[in-house]
Amino acid sequence: MKEQEIRRKEEILEPRGKLGVLIPGIGGAVSTTFIAGVELVRRGLGEPVGSLTQLGTIRLGKRYEYRTPRIKDFVPLADINDLVFAGWDIYDANLYEAAQFAKVLQKDHIEPIKDFLASITPMPAVFDRRFVRNLDGNHVKKGKNLRDLVEQLKEDIRNFQKTQGVDRCVMIWCGSTEVYMKPEDVHSSLPAFLEALEKSDERIAPSMLYALAALELNIPFVNGAPNLTVDIPALIELAKKNKVPIAGKDFKTGQTLMKTIIAPGLKARLLGLEGWYSTNILGNRDGLVLDDKDSFKTKEESKLSVLDYILQPQLYPTLYKNYYHKVTINYYPPRGDNKEGWDCIDIFGWLGYPMQIKIDFQCRDSILAAPLVLDLVLFMDLAQRANMNGIQEWLSFYFKSPMHKENLYPEHDLFIQLMKLKNTLRYLMKEEQITHFGLDYYME
CATH class of the missing domain: 3.40.50.720 (NAD(P)-binding Rossmann-like Domain)
Structure with missing residues (x-):
């Protein structure tokens, strides 16, 4: 254009x-x-x-x-x-x-x-x-x-x-x-x-x-x-x-929305990241579809890319180069559309001292x-x-x-x-x- x-x-x-x-x-x-x-x-x-x-x-x-x-x-x-x-x-x-x-x-x-x-x-x-x-x-x-x-x-x-x-x-x-x-x-x-x-x-x-x-x-x-x-x-x-x-x-609705809110704050304050573990339970038809490993692979690629682009480890290697990032989605029919996402975030600050952030987002996907x-x-x-x-x-x-x-x-x-x-x-x-x-x- x-x-x-x-x-x-x-x-x-x-x-x-x-x-x-x-x-x-x-x-x-x-x-x-x-x-x-x-x-x-x-x-x-x-x-x-x-x-x-x-x-x-x-x-x-x-x-x-x-x-x-x-x-x-x-x-x-x-x-x-x-x-x-x-x-x-x-x-x-x-x-x-x-x-x-x-x-x-x-x-x-x-x-x-x-x-x-x-x-x-x-x-x-x-x-x-x-x-x-x-x-x-x-x-x-x-x-x-x-x-x-x-x-x-x-x-x-x-x-x-x-x-x-x-x-x-x-x-x-x-x-x-x-x-x-x-x-x-x-x-x-x-x-x-x-x-x-x-x-x-x-x-x-x-x-x-x-x-x-x-x-x-x-x-x-x-x-x-x-x-x-x-x-x-x-x-x-x-x-x-x-x-x-x-x-x-x-x-961009639940857990990834939280990542695009929290990760910019960590980078803005130059707080380091050791690891970010994310897991979800979801029971609607979307959860059923994602219970297939190849459909989940498509979703996983979408969810994993977010942190690297926000944190830019190539520019801040001592803070973000080697962090561990894990994403899982588990199909759990009783939960229906009321998705729940847990995040365990291991960060470090001044002189490398460790800290943690934990998020439990009980959201409604649709x-x-x-x-x-x-x-x-x-x-x-x-x-x-x-x-x-x-x-x-x-x-x-x-x-x-x-x-x-x-x-x-x-x-x-x-x-x-x-x-x-x-x-x-x-x-x-x-x-x-x-x-x-x-x-x-x-x-x-």
Whole structure:
């Protein structure tokens, strides 16, 4: 994307009409919690806690000016009343039934919107059990090859746009974690990828088919799982070619969120790290999927990368070069969506004296993820209307393993990520960037 092509302030297209939200995995815990939450907020029955777009503010100008509008009043975001939902799932339960099965939301949140949830039924999904071994649904598409499946997805999208009168769409992956994959030759360029598609190459995962369908229809795509999906040269090339924004990967919710809060503090104070042991128990469908070692490998890679990039051991070898980092996830059905993460952090301070930090984060996985889905949908729609195509690194704030340009390293520090996000919004609206320099207040 070239700077002169980005639309700014009055050039950004207005968010007119309905915004379609397309969700692979629409029957899952995250999706049902997100969609039910949006409807509850729209009816005045809930608050969008955790959503930067709905509750967040942004400082503009100098501190003494006291200009801090709500983000949703500062940039032209779509109104949540204009969101319309559709998606795919390997189970045919409507969203009322799916929300009951997920057991995230209480009855007094589900029953008042039963009519709305029951009206949304998943379309048959593209699914291959080789990529998600611990699930097996019967609401699945069949096709003569992978290209045929992509065309079926595109037809689903066109029908949704036509029947619902949708003006624009964003697709956001809320499906399961696929088995671990590394980029190979079939992913290296768009021609190679499209040729492999026609041959139904087994190295093309279902999530990539959804991404391809979206990008070929000029629809922004967000990857909420640690899957390879759109983070390959072929689909990055297509996103640039079709001028479509892409973002990912892996929603940053529980334990990794804590790491991106605590680790920057340790580095800021130059406190050393001996080891960081992290373990989780989780009982929802995500926990079941991650009980397979190859799906867990995908998640593990996403979770392990965070500390190295924040602590920069190459710059601080005496503090961080040889620390031990261990991550485990254990499937424990009684816990359901109420994930619990334990962290034992062995640090050292002045003269090498040892200290410890222990964290027990009893969180709700989908409750933390739902506002991220809302923000990403609204920000990606903004990016599309501002002609910001390709990788949207300014949205790294929301991901465990942020996509980034090939010759850059990803930024994982939560506070730097938030500054990047807000400075991007200031740039789009032609406001001064905030550097927190401050010394100018004291210069005569």
